[in-house]
Amino acid sequence: MSVVTLEIDGKVCTGVSGETVFDVAWNNGVKIPRLCHIGGLPNIGACRLCLVEVEGQKKLLPACITPVQEGMVVRTWSEKLIAHRRLIVELLFAERNHVCSVCVVNRNCELQDLAVELGLDHIRLRYQFPKLVADTSHERFGLDHNRCVLCTRCVRVCDEVEGAHTWDVSRRGALSQIIADLGEPWGESDTCTSCGKCVQVCPTGALFEKGKAVSEMRKDRGFLKYIVTAREKGQWIR
Amino acid sequence: MSRHHYSGDALIEVLHTAQELYGFLSPGLLKSIARKLRLPPSRVLGVATFYHFFSLKPKGEHTFVVCLGTACYVAGAPNVLTALEHRSTKAGTTTADGKVSVDGARCIGSCGLAPAVIYNGRILARVTPESISKELDRIGVE
Numbered sequence: 001m002s003v004v005t006l007e008i009d010g011k012v013c014t015g016v017s018g019e020t021v022f023d024v025a026w027n028n029g030v031k032i033p034r035l036c037h038i039g040g041l042p043n044i045g046a047c048r049l050c051l052v053e054v055e056g057q058k059k060l061l062p063a064c065i066t067p068v069q070e071g072m073v074v075r076t077w078s079e080k081l082i083a084h085r086r087l088i089v090e091l092l093f094a095e096r097n098h099v100c101s102v103c104v105v106n107r108n109c110e111l112q113d114l115a116v117e118l119g120l121d122h123i124r125l126r127y128q129f130p131k132l133v134a135d136t137s138h139e140r141f142g143l144d145h146n147r148c149v150l151c152t153r154c155v156r157v158c159d160e161v162e163g164a165h166t167w168d169v170s171r172r173g174a175l176s177q178i179i180a181d182l183g184e185p186w187g188e189s190d191t192c193t194s195c196g197k198c199v200q201v202c203p204t205g206a207l208f209e210k211g212k213a214v215s216e217m218r219k220d221r222g223f224l225k226y227i228v229t230a231r232e233k234g235q236w237i238r
Numbered sequence: 239m240s241r242h243h244y245s246g247d248a249l250i251e252v253l254h255t256a257q258e259l260y261g262f263l264s265p266g267l268l269k270s271i272a273r274k275l276r277l278p279p280s281r282v283l284g285v286a287t288f289y290h291f292f293s294l295k296p297k298g299e300h301t302f303v304v305c306l307g308t309a310c311y312v313a314g315a316p317n318v319l320t321a322l323e324h325r326s327t328k329a330g331t332t333t334a335d336g337k338v339s340v341d342g343a344r345c346i347g348s349c350g351l352a353p354a355v356i357y358n359g360r361i362l363a364r365v366t367p368e369s370i371s372k373e374l375d376r377i378g379v380e
């Protein structure tokens with residue numbers, strides 16, 4: 001493991017080889033936007049919100065899957081990047097039915113935070129208004145497809161951390177949808193252990209705890225770090 | 239499955255063979271494939287629904303797949319499909335009596351024969367609304 005020095009937004013930062021641009025930036029106080037990435041789960045580089053400019057590279061690179069290199073010069077905010085990120089968030093809002101005013105995580109939502117951060121006050125795209133339903137068959141939790149951004153955090157946490165692999169993604173393109181087991185109601189799943197991890201990592205109100213009123217639910221993201229550190233280092237720090 | 243040593247990596251091949259044998263992938267079949275390959279059921283369904291090739295519903299006695307790839311499209315495939323749908327059922331579905339299934343596909347690699355239709359696994363070349371209509375007469379569709 002060798003120390004790597006690079007420049008992020010004009011700031012000299014150090015990281016360790018093998019770390020991603022995303023992690024080094026965050027450790028140095030530069031908060032790159034993200035949606036699919038969550039510390040403790042494998043990265044898939046799917047949402048493209050963390051795209052950054054790297055000097056000498058024509059293409060924009062997703063910070064969450066780009067390893068740091070000695071002497072790299074990275075820019076995490078520019079007009080071009082903001083335009084891209086805005087469009088991505090607009091696409092997400094237009095694709096499903098995100099009615100924040102009646103959502104349990106209203107004001108505690110990562111998608112909403114992104115919109116605020118990017119100064120998004122209206123959506124230029126046509127809303128698709130797909131007809132989707134919510135699965136409320138589970139005793140304690142619910143899944144509202146209308147609010148799902150298909151980040152697959154739930155799929156990964158259930159597979160990698162809980163080990164149950166209850167969730168996966170069915171179909172493709174605009175028809176993609178999260179499924180439990182063979183597409184049965186969540187409450188009838190015989191692989192789900194009802195641990196609630198998926199609910200906590202979900203960035204939006206798609207996965208929620210039942211019995212919570214509008215704006216009432218807070219998600220606990222600390223638990224993931226706790227479990228992963230315990231597993232990797234044998235230290236239980238909360 | 240034993241040929242693939244029950245390996246999870248062989249999922250796609252196994253789904254292929256299962257569909258060939260049974261015509262479609264029923265929930266029971268998917269469940270037993272998941273169990274035998276020791277894979278999570280949701281991944282098996284995810285893969286089965288990702289590829290258009292796999293069908294989760296029983297197919298009709300006669301299946302028509304109309305190629306809608308570029309070559310076939312410009313050669314008049316949409317008219318063929320409309321004619322076919324008009325006398326049987328919408329693409330992606332099967333008639334209520336289970337007699338005819340209709341589907342659309344992207345280029346099937348027979349552009350020289352455009353517009354091409356796969357009827358029960360055989361390729362029909364240079365199909366017209368009239369010729370497809372005759373085919374339906376032949377198999378006794380009203």
Ligand code: SF4
Pocket residue numbers: 157158162164165166167191192193194195196197198199
């Ligand atoms: S509650 Fe736990 S086991 Fe059930 S789907 Fe969520 S993460 Fe998987």
Ligand code: SF4
Pocket residue numbers: 147148149150151152153154155178198201202203204206207
């Ligand atoms: S349910 Fe939540 S965690 Fe799962 S894919 Fe959708 S938005 Fe992501």
Ligand code: FES
Pocket residue numbers: 033034035036037044045046047048049050051062063064065
């Ligand atoms: S956070 Fe990097 S691609 Fe989603």
Ligand code: FES
Pocket residue numbers: 305306307308309310311344345346347348349350352354
């Ligand atoms: S476009 Fe129909 S076979 Fe190629």
